Amino acid sequence: MLISIAVLVIDAFTKRLVSHVSEGTLIVGPYLGIFDIRFVKNTGAAWGIFSNATFLLGVFSVVLCTGVFVYFLTTHHRMNWAKTIGLALIIGGGFGNAIDRFALGYVIDFIETTFIKFPIFNVADMGVTCGIVIFLCGLFVQSSHPHTHEEASRIHDAQECSV
Numbered sequence: 001m002l003i004s005i006a007v008l009v010i011d012a013f014t015k016r017l018v019s020h021v022s023e024g025t026l027i028v029g030p031y032l033g034i035f036d037i038r039f040v041k042n043t044g045a046a047w048g049i050f051s052n053a054t055f056l057l058g059v060f061s062v063v064l065c066t067g068v069f070v071y072f073l074t075t076h077h078r079m080n081w082a083k084t085i086g087l088a089l090i091i092g093g094g095f096g097n098a099i100d101r102f103a104l105g106y107v108i109d110f111i112e113t114t115f116i117k118f119p120i121f122n123v124a125d126m127g128v129t130c131g132i133v134i135f136l137c138g139l140f141v142q143s144s145h146p147h148t149h150e151e152a153s154r155i156h157d158a159q160e161c162s163v
Contacts, residue, residue: 003085007092008099011123015100015108030114038120041106046119058101065094079138086135093127100124 018027018039029036044051072079072087079087100107109120 001088001091003088004092004095007089007124007127008096011093011096011127012099014110014123018110019108027110029112033114035114036112037110038112040109040120041104042109042120043106046121046125048119054101054105054107058098061094061098061101065091065098068094080141082134082138082141084138086131086133086138089127089131089134091131093124093129093131096124096127097122 018037021027021039023039023041025039027037027039029038031037043054045053045057050057068087069091072084072091076084097107107122107124109122109125111122111126112118112120
């Protein structure tokens, strides 16, 4: 769970760095021609959906992240590294934005891509998004190798006995 804590700390630190200016202010940009740093207060979710539903989104985030955490605690011994890292990123990012929603009444977003039109986002959002992708890759890898080491040994032993 160190990854979850790292996401939380980096998310909080970067949000604190940008939150000292007026909303909408361009702080840095364009950086490497890829993104701007622009402070915005987000009371909804990406693409403006659920605008002004901060509290409900916060509750949803906490419930979902708690469920993911319980799932992690009960199944981590059977998970591959990709699923473990993916869930840790999701938990850290989800709780990072939930903290903002309850403490501030909005989420601090600040990374604005310049090469593609995309909603402004933050480190917690990157944690959730990357976590989902990595977790899904872990599911794919696990489904292509469905047997644990013990199961593979038993199958191998059974095949030798039948020869």
